[in-house]
Amino acid sequence: MENNTKMKILDEALAFFAENGYKGTNLRDLAASLNITKSALYRHFDSKEAIWNAVLDRMEAYYIEHFGSSEKLPMVPRSCNELIEMSMHMLDFTMHDQKVILSRKLLITEQFRDERARKLAALHFLTGTKEMYTKLFAQMMENGLLKKTDPELLAFAYTSPITVLVQQCDREPEKEPMIRRQIEAFFHHFVSVYGKE
Amino acid sequence: MENNTKMKILDEALAFFAENGYKGTNLRDLAASLNITKSALYRHFDSKEAIWNAVLDRMEAYYIEHFGSSEKLPMVPRSCNELIEMSMHMLDFTMHDQKVILSRKLLITEQFRDERARKLAALHFLTGTKEMYTKLFAQMMENGLLKKTDPELLAFAYTSPITVLVQQCDREPEKEPMIRRQIEAFFHHFVSVYGKE
DNA sequence: CAGTATAGTGTCCGCACGGTCACTTGTCAA
DNA sequence: TTGACAAGTGACCGTGCGGACACTATACTG
Numbered sequence: 190m191e192n193n194t195k196m197k198i199l200d201e202a203l204a205f206f207a208e209n210g211y212k213g214t215n216l217r218d219l220a221a222s223l224n225i226t227k228s229a230l231y232r233h234f235d236s237k238e239a240i241w242n243a244v245l246d247r248m249e250a251y252y253i254e255h256f257g258s259s260e261k262l263p264m265v266p267r268s269c270n271e272l273i274e275m276s277m278h279m280l281d282f283t284m285h286d287q288k289v290i291l292s293r294k295l296l297i298t299e300q301f302r303d304e305r306a307r308k309l310a311a312l313h314f315l316t317g318t319k320e321m322y323t324k325l326f327a328q329m330m331e332n333g334l335l336k337k338t339d340p341e342l343l344a345f346a347y348t349s350p351i352t353v354l355v356q357q358c359d360r361e362p363e364k365e366p367m368i369r370r371q372i373e374a375f376f377h378h379f380v381s382v383y384g385k386e
Numbered sequence: 387m388e389n390n391t392k393m394k395i396l397d398e399a400l401a402f403f404a405e406n407g408y409k410g411t412n413l414r415d416l417a418a419s420l421n422i423t424k425s426a427l428y429r430h431f432d433s434k435e436a437i438w439n440a441v442l443d444r445m446e447a448y449y450i451e452h453f454g455s456s457e458k459l460p461m462v463p464r465s466c467n468e469l470i471e472m473s474m475h476m477l478d479f480t481m482h483d484q485k486v487i488l489s490r491k492l493l494i495t496e497q498f499r500d501e502r503a504r505k506l507a508a509l510h511f512l513t514g515t516k517e518m519y520t521k522l523f524a525q526m527m528e529n530g531l532l533k534k535t536d537p538e539l540l541a542f543a544y545t546s547p548i549t550v551l552v553q554q555c556d557r558e559p560e561k562e563p564m565i566r567r568q569i570e571a572f573f574h575h576f577v578s579v580y581g582k583e
Numbered sequence: 584c585a586g587t588a589t590a591g592t593g594t595c596c597g598c599a600c601g602g603t604c605a606c607t608t609g610t611c612a613a
Numbered sequence: 614t615t616g617a618c619a620a621g622t623g624a625c626c627g628t629g630c631g632g633a634c635a636c637t638a639t640a641c642t643g
Binding site (some may be wrong): 298307311361 | 406504512535546
Binding site for chain 1 (some may be wrong): 631
């Protein structure tokens with residue numbers, strides 16, 4: 190079951206790195222929480238840094254799997270209500286999936302100490318969602334569902350508030366219900382301004 | 387010159403904590419960069435944690451001094467162009483003042499490990515600017531400069547993109563010129579949508 | 584059954600770090 | 614001149630951590 194242990198290590202390492210940072214994570218505790226010894230970790234990885242890199246590898250793969258590459262698009266909404274519905278659905282995943290939450294925490298806290306984390310942070314917190322919605326909005330404009338403007342600017346105006354509030358939710362999870370309502374209110378405001386009935 | 391040294395320590399400590407994190411900062415290097423010994427630090431502070439707390443104290447004071455408490459408002463713009471001008475002016479300060487940049491980095495990276503950092507992060511990245519613009523927009527709506535909607539929602543829609551792009555600028559300072567243009571474009575788009583000649 | 588990977592243990596090492604302490608240096612007031 | 618106090622030094626300590634290594638246990642294969 191070599192592979193199984195390796196994956197368990199990576200799952201646990203993601204949690205440790207996210208909660209305590211790279212420097213704040215020590216291999217003894219990490220191993221202990223998997224009921225093995227620190228030495229056993231070295232059967233699967235060469236060093237702490239190797240674990241770190243493997244965690245980032247998996248994170249990258251997980252991101253692509255769930256949020257798609259720039260080619261793979263979700264279905265283009267056929268109405269503004271469908272847009273909101275889809276956005277809320279993605280938001281629920283983003284705010285509740287443990288791996289996604291931990292990934293964000295890790296990227297936020299390590300982005301200035303690690304080049305790869307920095308690049309992935311840019312993807313998570315700006316370019317990723319923005320590019321997706323740019324394409325979506327461009328299509329919706331074509332289909333006469335949204336007023337014609339710069340789709341990228343619009344996507345940026347749409348996704349920034351999401352990013353900010355999701356980060357706020359990571360900081361204060363107890364405020365989640367209120368935050369969810371705020372985002373929903375913003376979505377409705379947005380379609381009331383840019384939607385074309 | 388006791389006080390002088392103390393302030394120099396805090397300036398340097400802010401830089402160290404921001405660049406390397408709390409755990410990543412060691413007192414020997416911090417002292418060395420001030421041309422004193424680690425032991426000398428203990429003349430001015432009881433512990434590493436005491437330095438940390440003093441750094442946060444100063445940061446809080448600096449924030450209030452430059453971005454105002456919720457009472458102290460900047461002058462209400464008398465036109466949408468003046469709004470943009472004022473916003474760009476504040477943005478320039480936010481993006482270039484070393485202490486502000488370092489404060490953001492510190493808060494971003496330490497927000498999950500320190501309660502005070504978490505609260506200050508919420509202020510920096512959400513509530514602070516939003517509350518200020520809420521009051522500003524409410525006034526501007528009264529004065530017939532902006533269409534009447536929920537001023538808080540509008541402030542949120544206005545400030546989130548700033549927050550996101552400023553963070554992006556912290557990550558990739560070399561892209562600053564492009565980011566500045568993006569924000570300016572967003573401002574103009576915003577007044578074209580919500581402004582009332 | 585013997586031989587050989589593979590996963591895991593326990594011990595040890597070196598080092599970096601936060602913190603302590605006895606000691607020196609410099610300055611100013613009585 | 615002296616004495617007191619603040620600022621700084623350098624050597625030292627304990628500890629926690631990443632990593633190396635010799636050893637054990639288990640399971641599969643010819």
